[in-house]
Amino acid sequence: MGRRRRPENNWMPPHVERYKDGYRVNHRGRPTKHLAKHDASRSEVWSAYERYQAGLDQKTFTLADLIDLYFASPQYTRLIKPQTQKDYLRYSQRIRKVFGEMQPDTITSPLVQMFVDARGAEHPAATNRERTFLGIIMKWGKARGFVNIEDPTAVIKTLKEGPGGRYVEDWEYQAFWQWLGEQGHIMHQCAMEISYLCAARQQDVLALTQADIQEDGLLVIQAKTGKAQVKLWSPALREVVDRALSTNTVAQMQTTHLIRSRSGRAYTRTGFNSVWLREQRAALAAGAIKARFRFHDLKIKAVSDFDGDVQKFSGHKTRSMAERYNRTPDRVVSLNNPSSKKRD
Numbered sequence: 188m189g190r191r192r193r194p195e196n197n198w199m200p201p202h203v204e205r206y207k208d209g210y211r212v213n214h215r216g217r218p219t220k221h222l223a224k225h226d227a228s229r230s231e232v233w234s235a236y237e238r239y240q241a242g243l244d245q246k247t248f249t250l251a252d253l254i255d256l257y258f259a260s261p262q263y264t265r266l267i268k269p270q271t272q273k274d275y276l277r278y279s280q281r282i283r284k285v286f287g288e289m290q291p292d293t294i295t296s297p298l299v300q301m302f303v304d305a306r307g308a309e310h311p312a313a314t315n316r317e318r319t320f321l322g323i324i325m326k327w328g329k330a331r332g333f334v335n336i337e338d339p340t341a342v343i344k345t346l347k348e349g350p351g352g353r354y355v356e357d358w359e360y361q362a363f364w365q366w367l368g369e370q371g372h373i374m375h376q377c378a379m380e381i382s383y384l385c386a387a388r389q390q391d392v393l394a395l396t397q398a399d400i401q402e403d404g405l406l407v408i409q410a411k412t413g414k415a416q417v418k419l420w421s422p423a424l425r426e427v428v429d430r431a432l433s434t435n436t437v438a439q440m441q442t443t444h445l446i447r448s449r450s451g452r453a454y455t456r457t458g459f460n461s462v463w464l465r466e467q468r469a470a471l472a473a474g475a476i477k478a479r480f481r482f483h484d485l486k487i488k489a490v491s492d493f494d495g496d497v498q499k500f501s502g503h504k505t506r507s508m509a510e511r512y513n514r515t516p517d518r519v520v521s522l523n524n525p526s527s528k529k530r531d
Contacts, residue, residue, distance in 0.1 A: 198229055200236040212239060215332045217248070218256060250294065251287035253328045254279055262327065268410060270390060278320035281306070281313075286321070291328055294321075296339040303343055311346040318343060352481060354514040355488045359476050366470045372462060374454070377431040378446050379485060381405075384427065385418040386489035386501045386512075389482045393454050395445040400428060407502075414502045491515040 192199070202214040209224040210232050222235040257263055258279075263272065285302055286294055299318065307314040322340035329338065360383070367375045382392050387407050399406040404419040405428060418424065431445045438451030448454050460482075467479045490501050490512035497513055498506045 200233060203232065203236060210235075212236070217333075218252075247290060248333070249288055250291050250324070251283050253291055253333055254283065254287075254324055256333070257324055257327050260327075270410065274316070275320055275323075278317045281317050282321050282324075291325065291334045292336050294325070294339050295336075296342050299339050299343055303346065307346045312348045312351065315345055315348065318345075350511055350514075352484045352487050354491055355480050355484050359478075359480070360485075360488065362475050363467070363470055363480075366473075366475045367466060370466060370469075372466065373434045374431065374446050374448070375459070375462060375466070377427050377434065378459070379482075380423070380427040381431075381445075382482065382485040383489045384421065384424045385416075386486050386493070387418075388486060389459070390456060393444070393446050393456065393459060396443045397432070397445070398443065399445075409502055412502070412504060414504075416502050487512050487514055 196205070199210070200212075202212050203210055203222065204213050205225075208221060210222045210227065212220045212222060220239055222239060223232050227235070258276075263275070267275070286298075299321065303314055303318055306317075318340050322338050325334055325336075325338045325340065328334035329336075360379075364376055364379055367373075367379070378389075378392050381387060381395070382389065385392075385405065385407055388409065388411065390410050391407055394410065395405070395407070399408075401417060404417040405424060406415065406417050408415045428445065435447050435449055435451060438447075438449065441447070441451040442453045444453040446454050446459075448458060463482055467476075470476045471479055486501070490497050491514045493500050501512060503512075
């Protein structure tokens with residue numbers, strides 16, 4: 188049972204209240220809706236409420252509406268990191284296309300399973316991410332009264348994914364590094380080396396600034412996990428950082444980022460990737476490399492080449508995740524006890 192209204196507010200329509208901008212509908216399970224300004228008369232408030240009710244009768248609340256509410260909420264705009272926001276926007280496109288016109292309470296587990304079976308046959312990784320996003324939306328809506336049913340994705344099993352990416356051979360790493368230098372992309376060379384030497388993701392390399400250069404090493408903060416690591420200086424790491432600092436210094440506008448564009452500004456991921464993809468295609472066409480590879484594959488190479496505690500080196504939270512990046516076959520001792528040998 189709701190709170191009893193003050194006597195002076197008894198004239199208001201159901202679920203209508205005063206707030207700082209005037210009058211609004213605040214009905215649990217529905218989006219809050221502004222009706223009228225402070226100086227509106229009682230009849231104007233009632234007329235606005237009747238128009239609001241008529242609009243509800245004409246429009247059914249759909250999953251697309253729920254997604255829009257989530258994207259406008261502080262849980263998305265303030266509490267989620269920018270790169271994850273972009274990922275969610277990408278995942279939402281397929282979910283809107285398949286489920287967008289449905290009412291949230293009509294999305295059942297069998298329907299989600301049909302989607303997973305159909306799309307997952309060709310795109311298991313993307314399907315897993317999209318299913319996870321749908322679950323986030325449904326749980327968010329359930330907690331706020333927009334959804335009545337339990338999360339229909341909870342009983343859907345995660346599809347098995349391949350390891351993704353590949354190991355970059357030494358010769359092709361060197362060949363593309365040389366290609367970038369010949370085309371004048373020194374900063375991309377530096378980004379390659381920092382990523383490989385530190386097993387760092389692209390976004391973490393592009394985020395590095397001069398403030399991250401410390402006495403004992405280079406401070407790398409993983410945007411994905413928040414893990415901070417000081418990568419201790421080696422001659423190779425010291426050399427590449429010094430090279431980055433001495434490159435692209437003539438531009439009038441300079442930032443403190445290590446990896447800077449020719450204008451002196453920090454690289455965006457889009458700008459950096461456009462050069463990377465263009466030069467990968469050009470190097471492939473020229474025969475400098477035999478197959479393209481992703482920038483993220485440099486982390487796979489780093490973890491695979493590292494001889495030591497790969498979890499500590501890569502900064503992964505679990506050893507199983509670190510091992511997913513390790514593409515080097517384990518070296519194990521073989522038996523020295525041939526079965527054909529006669530025993531006395």
